[in-house]
Amino acid sequence: MDTEKLGASRIMNWLARPGGAVMKSRLRHWLFEPGKTLRGADIKSGQTVLEVGCGTGFFTIPAARMVGETGRLIAMDPLSDYVDLVRGKTRQARLNNVEVVRRDALHTGLDTASVDLVLLFGVVPFPTLPLSRLLPEMHRILKVDGRLAVWLFPAPAGVPASILRSGLFTALGKRNGVHNYRRMEQPV
Numbered sequence: 001m002d003t004e005k006l007g008a009s010r011i012m013n014w015l016a017r018p019g020g021a022v023m024k025s026r027l028r029h030w031l032f033e034p035g036k037t038l039r040g041a042d043i044k045s046g047q048t049v050l051e052v053g054c055g056t057g058f059f060t061i062p063a064a065r066m067v068g069e070t071g072r073l074i075a076m077d078p079l080s081d082y083v084d085l086v087r088g089k090t091r092q093a094r095l096n097n098v099e100v101v102r103r104d105a106l107h108t109g110l111d112t113a114s115v116d117l118v119l120l121f122g123v124v125p126f127p128t129l130p131l132s133r134l135l136p137e138m139h140r141i142l143k144v145d146g147r148l149a150v151w152l153f154p155a156p157a158g159v160p161a162s163i164l165r166s167g168l169f170t171a172l173g174k175r176n177g178v179h180n181y182r183r184m185e186q187p188v
């Protein structure tokens with residue numbers, strides 16, 4: 001399946017509309033404050049952060065503010081409607097530190113060891129993001145001391161166990177509902 005190709009198709013974007021309406025709803029903002037969840041990922045000013053599956057940008061704008069002007073946020077999603085929407089939001093917020101990229105995160109196209117932190121927020125498990133293929137790509141693009149932050153909703157217990165079983169990441173603990181991992185230099 002070519003996720004990137006599918007993400008440009010009208011039918012896929014149309015099918016994603018109801019999900020998008022829920023993701024950007026006022027109720028969601030009211031129930032879940034994105035900044036609070038993001039603080040669980042311990043984003044630092046100046047970092048290069050990859051947000052996998054940015055969707056309608058629920059986490060994108062607050063995350064971009066956290067990396068600051070000296071940092072860089074790469075917001076990635078294969079769906080063209082979401083990418084257009086998030087580009088519009090970043091323009092409106094006058095944020096110059098965000099690159100919104102229409103791409104499949106299984107093939108990010110990013111340089112090896114170029115990213116400080118990867119955010120997997122509300123994206124796993126997802127049929128087009130199998131951990132068996134996603135985690136090796138995240139391990140490749142993360143710097144030696146890079147981190148992976150995973151927020152799950154709803155929270156399937158199997159995901160943290162699969163991440164540890166991959167032998168690519170080691171657990172750092174959970175904060176504000178976010179599971180944090182460090183990249184292992186020597187995969188086991």
Ligand SMILES: C[S@@+](CC[C@H](N)C(=O)[O-])C[C@H]1O[C@@H](n2cnc3c(N)ncnc32)[C@H](O)[C@@H]1O
Pocket residue numbers: 003023052053054055056057058059076077078079082103104105106121122123126128129
């Ligand atoms: C449930 S939504 C979550 C969106 C956003 N993170 C949020 O919490 O509002 C999952 C997102 O993952 C994106 N996605 C699916 N497969 C992907 C892939 N292979 N690479 C990158 N993003 C993907 C979908 O298009 C969708 O926007």
